[in-house]
Amino acid sequence: MHVLVLGAGAAGLAAARRLHAAGVTVQVVEARHRIGGRIWTDETFAPFPVEYGAEFIHGEHAATHALAAAARIETIPIDRYGRLRWSDGGPACALDALPVARRTLIAALFQAFDRLRDMSLDVPDRSLADYLRNNGFDDEALHVADVLLAQTCCAPVETLSCADLSHELRVDHAGKREYRLRPGYAPLLAWYAGGLDIRFGAAARVVRRAPGGVMVETDAGVFHADCCIVTIPAAVLQRGVPQFDPPLSASKQWAIHALRVEAATKLLYCFDEPMWDADLTFMAHTGLAARWWPAAHAARDAAVIIAYATAERARTLDALDEAEAIAIGLRELQTLLGRDDLAQRCVAARRVAWSADPFAYGGYAHVPPGAAVARRLLAMPEGATLFFAGEATAYDSNPQTVHGAIESGWRAAGEALESYSSSTQIFR
Ligand SMILES: Cc1cc2nc3c(=O)[nH]c(=O)nc-3n(C[C@H](O)[C@H](O)[C@H](O)COP(=O)(O)OP(=O)(O)OC[C@H]3O[C@@H](n4cnc5c(N)ncnc54)[C@H](O)[C@@H]3O)c2cc1C
Known part of the structure; x- marks a missing residue:
């Protein structure tokens, strides 16, 4: 059996690895000149690895942990939501230092979100906004x-x-605790990809199905x-590629476009030393650069902080010059930290805009x-x-996660193996 895997992100590597382990001849065809896709660990921005894409492991039972253990890569627990600091204009404060009304509102929102698990699926579907309105939450x-709820879902x-x-x-089996990989995601992926046959710079353009198999035309030849x-990410498929x-x-076409x-x-900022206290793990406000966390995992004195914005906020930041977007983020950070010297202390800054990436065209x-x-329809074999x-x-x-992508790769590899073994049984 010979299988082609299109894409060397978490899902593609997981599929290829599982097939390889089953003795299948597998070739990975990747448009970029690196593995990882929306996982991209950078080694140049700071004196330690910084994540331009995926950063955390979401869940204590996420499949990523077993891979990290096998690769002998250390994971570190990070308590973001438990130590959230919120700002309504001034410096961000721990929840117990906020006015009671704000603290109560934030707790009520998280509770309402958790109650979605028990929601009847027989009622007509509605948006999270409508659900919250129906539960008495106002515009503010x-x-x-x-x-706090939608930005993380990139929506x-x-x-x-x-x-x-x-x-x-309901189907979540990963849990709620969060972790980082001490050296970043890159060494994990490099370990996972070890020994796989990967062709880089091979963007798939046409996938032809014919009796007996597939033929894929790419920028680097025909496979x-x-x-x-x-x-291949949904936003790329939406553009008719391949x-x-x-x-x-x-x-399938309906699912892709739905x-x-x-x-x-x-937005990433590197300072000459940390501009925040060592306990900071997560700050948020309703500004443009809405959510912030320090990248303090590789070194205790790591002086890099990251703002993460999605949906309309990200579109607004992307429409600006990079320097302007960075300046806006820095001004918001000054407020959140209650400092006025950040511009002088900032030694490097950059924007990473995934909407401009031709092999992702957005977040998740x-x-x-x-x-x-x-x-489910997108996942079904053709x-x-x-x-x-x-x-x-x-x-x-x-x-929307790395471990979800990995598990999907394992699922698809299992489907391919099962399909092949049942077809060979028929002809035996
Ligand atoms: C900014 C950001 C932050 C994130 N943070 C987290 C986080 O903290 N934790 C977490 O668990 N998840 C996070 N995620 C989500 C996580 O990165 C993704 O869910 C996961 O990496 C997706 O893996 P994938 O294999 O499905 O897709 P991808 O990683 O996108 O892999 C698809 C591959 O297909 C390739 N490709 C595209 N077009 C073609 C073509 N025509 N031919 C051949 N190859 C092609 C791409 O180059 C890519 O390598 C984040 C994502 C982003 C963007």
Whole structure:
């Protein structure tokens, strides 16, 4: 059996690794000149690794932990939400130092979100915003919810499907605690990709299905195989890349276009020394650069802080000159930290805008109200030759995460193996 895997991100590597372990001939075809996709550990911005894409492991039971243990890579627990600092204009404060009304509101929003798990799936789907309004939250509360609940999902609070969120909460098996990989994600991926046959600079343009297999035309030549696992991000598929011949089924095309992928942007700042106290793990406010955390994992005195914005906030930051976006973030950071010397102390800054990336075109996919079946439809095989993986297909896990992408790769590899073994049994 010979399988092509399109994409060397977390999902593609996981699929390829599983097939390789099963004795299958597998070739990975990757558009970029590196592995990782939306995982991108940079070694140049600071004297230690900094994540331009995925940064945390979401959950104490996430599949990533077992891989990190096998690769002998240390993970460090990070308490972000438990030590959240919030600002309504001045320096960000721990929750217990906030006015009672604000503290109560934030707690009530998290509780309302958790209650989605028990929501009846028989009622018509609605947005997270509508659900919160129906639970008595006003417009001001929705601004806070947008930052604390929706920004992390790379979506506006108005277009997040409650049915999809509820389903994810029910099938979640990763848990709530968060971790970092001490050396960043890169060494884990390098270990995971070890020994795999990966062709770089090979953006797939056309995937042709014919009796007996697939033929994939790429920028680096034509590849043939018995079947193909597609892990290309939803926003790339939405742009008709690659082209499928014959076209994908109507339900697959519906699923691809039903998903939404919003912008996701990081602003990174390196200072001559940490400008914050050692206990800081997470700050948020309703500004443009809404969510902040220090990258203090590789070294205790790591003086890098990262703002992460998604959806409309990220689009606004992306539309500015990089210098202007960085200046706005720095001004907001001065307020959050209660300092006025950050510009003089900043030694490097940069913006990483995933919406401008031609192999991602945004952050990660979310599901709008009424389209909760989209992830499952996107994941379904097309006959015995095309299988689908990637974070957007992780309907039985946590989409929008690295471990969800990994599990989707394992699922698709299992489907390909099963399909091949049942077809060979028929001909025996
Ligand atoms: C800014 C940001 C922060 C994040 N933070 C976290 C986090 O803290 N924790 C977490 O768990 N998750 C996080 N995520 C989500 C996580 O990064 C993704 O869910 C996961 O990495 C997706 O893996 P994937 O394999 O599905 O897709 P990708 O990583 O995008 O892999 C797809 C691969 O396909 C390649 N490709 C694209 N087009 C073609 C083509 N035509 N031909 C061949 N190859 C092609 C791409 O180059 C890429 O390598 C974050 C994402 C972003 C953008």
